Amino acid sequence: MTRLLIAAIFALAAPVAVADAASSAKDMARCHAMSATFKPKQEEVAKLKEARDTQAEIVESKGSAWDDVEILRNASPGHAKTADAAKTDYEVAKADLMRMEQGLQAAVTALNSDFEAYNQSCATKK
Structure with missing residues (x-):
């Protein structure tokens, strides 16, 4: 049961982490463009x-x-x-x-x- 709960948490957290990484990349690109x-x-x-x-x-x-x-x-x-x-x-x-x-x-x-x-x-x- 614990393994299933941990797997569910990771399954739900993975899209958030990917979205944060994409957002961070966009923010970095935007900041670089601003500074240029x-x-x-x-x-x-x-x-x-x-x-x-x-x-x-x-x-x-x-x-x-x-x-x-x-x-x-x-x-x-x-x-x-x-x-x-x-x-x-x-x-x-x-x-x-x-x-x-x-x-x-x-x-x-x-x-x-x-x-x-x-x-x-x-x-x-x-």
Whole structure:
């Protein structure tokens, strides 16, 4: 009777063990696929940051140029046109910078969410 009971327990436990092994293999494959996406996303964030930093320097330069010509705005109508053009150029560059900053922040937020999801489902606690 004991042998029959033990055989029944093993017979019922075997499909569970096989299902757990298959589930573990799927989880490992999923975790590996998730981790493979991190490096390209980090590289993309680095490129976005570099582009944003370059644009920030351009905005600073255009802002200084606008300041320089704004002083002479009241000297003549030609100076006023030059100041208006410099201001428009500065504002366009600043809008581009803000767009780049928002894109960078969105990419960083997405990457951080991916890291968090990976850590919650794939990282082992030691």
